[in-house]
Amino acid sequence: MAATAIPIDTLPSINPATGQVLAHFEKTPPERVARAVLLARAAQKQWAKVPIRERCRRLRALRERMMGSRDELADTVVNETGKPRVEALFADLFVALDAAKYWSRNAAAALRTERVPHHSLAAKTKSGSLVYEPLGVIGIISSWNYPLAIPVSQIIPAVVAGNAVVCKSSDFTPKCGMLIERLFREAGFPQDLVAVVQGGAEVGQAVVEAAPDKVVFTGSVATGRRVAEACARKLIPTVLELGGKDAMIVLADADLQTTSSAAVWGSYTNCGQVCLSVERLLVEESVSQRFAELCAEKTKKLRLGPGNDSATDVGPLIRPQHVQRLMDLVEDARERGARVLCGGHPRPDLGPSFFEPTVIVNVDSNARLSQEETFGPILAMQTVKNADEAVRLANDSPFALAASVWTADKKKGEAIARQLRVGAVMVNDAISYFGIAEAPHGGCGASGWGRTHARAGLLEMVHRKYIDLDRLPRKEKPWWYRYGGELERAADAFLRFEFSGGIGAKLRNARGALKTLFRDHGL
Numbered sequence: 001m002a003a004t005a006i007p008i009d010t011l012p013s014i015n016p017a018t019g020q021v022l023a024h025f026e027k028t029p030p031e032r033v034a035r036a037v038l039l040a041r042a043a044q045k046q047w048a049k050v051p052i053r054e055r056c057r058r059l060r061a062l063r064e065r066m067m068g069s070r071d072e073l074a075d076t077v078v079n080e081t082g083k084p085r086v087e088a089l090f091a092d093l094f095v096a097l098d099a100a101k102y103w104s105r106n107a108a109a110a111l112r113t114e115r116v117p118h119h120s121l122a123a124k125t126k127s128g129s130l131v132y133e134p135l136g137v138i139g140i141i142s143s144w145n146y147p148l149a150i151p152v153s154q155i156i157p158a159v160v161a162g163n164a165v166v167c168k169s170s171d172f173t174p175k176c177g178m179l180i181e182r183l184f185r186e187a188g189f190p191q192d193l194v195a196v197v198q199g200g201a202e203v204g205q206a207v208v209e210a211a212p213d214k215v216v217f218t219g220s221v222a223t224g225r226r227v228a229e230a231c232a233r234k235l236i237p238t239v240l241e242l243g244g245k246d247a248m249i250v251l252a253d254a255d256l257q258t259t260s261s262a263a264v265w266g267s268y269t270n271c272g273q274v275c276l277s278v279e280r281l282l283v284e285e286s287v288s289q290r291f292a293e294l295c296a297e298k299t300k301k302l303r304l305g306p307g308n309d310s311a312t313d314v315g316p317l318i319r320p321q322h323v324q325r326l327m328d329l330v331e332d333a334r335e336r337g338a339r340v341l342c343g344g345h346p347r348p349d350l351g352p353s354f355f356e357p358t359v360i361v362n363v364d365s366n367a368r369l370s371q372e373e374t375f376g377p378i379l380a381m382q383t384v385k386n387a388d389e390a391v392r393l394a395n396d397s398p399f400a401l402a403a404s405v406w407t408a409d410k411k412k413g414e415a416i417a418r419q420l421r422v423g424a425v426m427v428n429d430a431i432s433y434f435g436i437a438e439a440p441h442g443g444c445g446a447s448g449w450g451r452t453h454a455r456a457g458l459l460e461m462v463h464r465k466y467i468d469l470d471r472l473p474r475k476e477k478p479w480w481y482r483y484g485g486e487l488e489r490a491a492d493a494f495l496r497f498e499f500s501g502g503i504g505a506k507l508r509n510a511r512g513a514l515k516t517l518f519r520d521h522g523l
């Protein structure tokens with residue numbers, strides 16, 4: 001990689017499979033980020049007046065543009081992340097296209113004004129409603145691992161709800177960022193409504209400094225904490241989509257053939273660089289040896305190589321420094337008694353960032369492989385006595401993003417799902433819920449807060465305003481001045497009418513309650 005040739009005001013687009021610099025993209029000077037937010041603010045004021053049906057129509061145009069450009073988009077994702085092209089199509093393009101399709105059809109209904117019925121007698125004369133209003137400018141700071149799927153599926157609900165977006169795409173995937181801005185522009189979204197700013201930490205900080213109305217951050221726990229602190233100082237609300245350490249619980253009655261294929265795919269897809277990767281396999285004792293053998297057999301058949309070779313199953317890591325990190329994790333687990341069944345080595349013969357898909361068993365709960373986010377192609381297995389131990393170990397992590405349970409007994413699967421402290425659990429599948437538009441995504445604990453995707457994610461992009469219409473505008477309210485006289489006793493009768501149990505108490509206090517409502521105020 002010709003690092004010395006890179007001008008300081010540009011970002012290199014690097015192919016992780018080769019280390020080759022493919023192109024340079026202009027870095028956004030941090031001082032220009034504030035201007036992008038100002039321009040976005042001006043554009044948003046007009047955009048918010050555009051009827052939602054028309055905003056949805058632009059999403060249809062966006063979907064068409066993305067479909068028309070899918071080859072260029074897939075090639076760019078492959079070139080900048082190294083993932084196999086089929087993953088760029090199934091994950092990045094599918095999620096981005098499906099978000100456009102889903103919200104073009106469903107945003108209007110999801111944001112329709114809602115009636116709020118009142119249960120209390122004290123509020124019966126009022127009609128309530130909830131209206132959903134755009135927040136203004138949403139700052140989106142994104143990761144590199146799904147450089148199309150993640151930012152696009154966050155920008156879409158933001159704009160369809162009437163917001164503008166300033167998105168800092170990852171500095172590892174600058175061409176993807178450039179294409180995202182172009183797609184929205186070409187789909188007919190107003191100038192400046194969706195701006196992509198390019199750069200590293202300093203540009204991300206500038207996004208927060210420019211005080212958008214909300215920040216949606218996707219990335220590591222360490223950066224997420226910094227972003228949350230910076231936002232808190234300005235009272236900017238956040239959504240944090242951070243790391244994961246997802247457990248896959250395999251019960252003895254699971255179909256071992258299917259489940260081992262899932263474990264292998266769930267551990268290695270995107271070279272294991274997925275927030276929802278299978279990072280901890282917890283397998284019931286009676287089947288654990290057979291299960292490990294199946295995983296190792298299947299792993300040995302996988303082809304490691306560059307993403308643009310259609311024979312490749314597993315691509316490279318994003319950058320060479322992660323190779324050493326993974327070697328250290330494997331070594332640490334070995335020192336604590338783990339056994340490597342296959343893989344475990346770098347492959348410099350293929351390129352600077354290749355690491356073999358690795359099956360490692362008997363991983364101790366205290367090993368770094370059990371504690372830290374692996375973010376690499378390592379299938380790390382632990383044997384458990386039974387489902388209870390699996391649940392205990394699965395929940396014994398600061399991360400709490402997602403998990404999966406594998407069993408022939410759906411009821412048992414659901415019962416275990418309910419015991420896991422995570423944002424989502426799949427029974428007999430893993431990871432793929434991220435591609436279900438109706439499924440909310442997000443975790444708790446160190447995995448962050450807030451939600452993206454689904455209606456929960458759309459509602460993160462709006463201000464929920466309650467509007468109250470009084471049906472008796474000429475009537476003074478019972479709780480207004482003046483006090484004194486009979487009011488205290490009447491108020492007590494009202495409480496007894498509303499909150500005492502039994503119809504008898506209600507009848508006894510009905511008169512007093514009505515007197516409260518229709519009292520003479522003496523003003």
Ligand code: NAD
Pocket residue numbers: 141142143144145146150168169170171199200201202203204205218219220221222223224226227240241242243244274275276373375401447
């Ligand atoms: P990262 O934390 O290094 O960077 C994320 C983004 O933050 C980048 O755009 C980066 O330039 C920017 N940034 C860095 N410092 C900043 C600062 N001080 N202020 C503002 N912005 C700053 O993460 P990454 O390596 O890009 O992504 C990998 C991580 O992301 C993993 O931990 C993974 O689990 C997580 N991730 C989570 C989800 C999810 O939905 N929960 C999805 C994808 C990735």
